[in-house]
Amino acid sequence: MRTPLFDAHLAAGGRMVDFAGWEMPVQYSGILDEHKAVRESAGVFDISHMGEFFVSGPGSTAWLDSLLTNNVAALADGCAQYSLMLNERGGVIDDLIVYRLGLENFLLVVNASMIGEDAAWMKARLVEGIEFENASAGFSALAVQGPSTGGVFEKLFGREMPVERNRILEIGEDFVVTTGYTGEAGFEWIMPVQEAASAWRRSLDAGAKPCGLGARDTLRLEMCYPLNGSDLSPTRTPLEAGLGFFVDLNKPDFVGKAALVAQKAAGIPTRLCALRVTEKAPPIRPHYPVWIGGEPVTETTSGALSPSLGEGIALAYLPAGFSKPGQEVEIEVRGRRFRACVRKKPLYQKET
């Protein structure tokens, strides 16, 4: 599949790769250059492949609260929250953003690879009075991220960007939200597909640099934001993934709650840990074996050379007893083991 920006990506020198069935740009000028642009000025990503669902009708809040881990009832009008949808075993089906557009009116943005599965899961649990619409085909989206995003925002919309995170502005048929996946200031701009080409061009004119999935991955990994399908899976709970902050075990029942309560009582067996290499080593990649005390115990779920830190970084599920910052591990690369250390998340922190 192609987003409406396919031709624009080629024109900007985009190198296209397959991502969840979509032909997406992995990079334009280069991952290091694009990563730096987002950390130091402003970059724009095509995120049109992500899915948009609308949920409305009386009882929508309670229905979403029965399917998602975070507290939808506590979400203020005009705000967004990160949440997870779990299976009965407490494993992660998908992580997503819930936008409250009104009292019983919500927009959900889900991962591209999970649109079909998420929609089927939700429709199978639909209750009387709730309207559920998978509007993914009708919407495109851009993410504009970086410390100079405020200036880009003003040029695009003629007003100041909200300082607060997770705020929604409805501008015409568009939703502009101060969210992102990079750890920088910025916004995500969801719009009808026919607007995408013009929105892309205007973003570039306003000073944002085209950025691809490669930089998106290194930026999010430095922040330890999990990627579903790599760091999250149907066999790991959000408690193991370190996402307990986005799980409200005090709210009424939701799918997976019983499993999480039981896991918490029994002790969380593994923890998704941030690792940083402590000696000169090749870049770390997903599925590299991780050793503790001379035994292979797990493998990396994500890994990269951090462009900001200049060192290898990774995420891996470690046994709880070996998951504290300072824990020494080894990561195996092509048959050789390199020293690494569990670090506090995020791995990258802005110098302020």
Add this chain to the structure above:
Amino acid sequence: MNVPDNLRYAESHEWILIEGDTGTVGITDHAQAELTDIVFAEPPPVGKKVAAGDVAAVVESVKAASDIYSPVSGEVIGSNAAVEENPALLNTDPFGTGWIFKIRLSNPAEADTLKDPAAYRAQIGA
């Protein structure tokens, strides 16, 4: 795309400069452009013996690791520490300071099986 006339080329995008019975090996301009930002390079140690087509070195971009094959058989007699220190030399100067290793050819006739510049240009569509 730069394809110097004084070199021979392997289909897997290495170049070799042959001077008598020694050769200097690196990756082509085309290869570095395809790999993009090279962030790690591991040249072979001096003394390593390789056959033509063996993996001799590894280079990694942000996105992927790539094996570098020796275009000829022989013994490694030089290893470029500069690219280990500064892997970006492979991007900025692939035919110069970005060379990877030097080799003493055990079978100089193998060089004739490599591509000449015209054949390599045809392969990459340059």
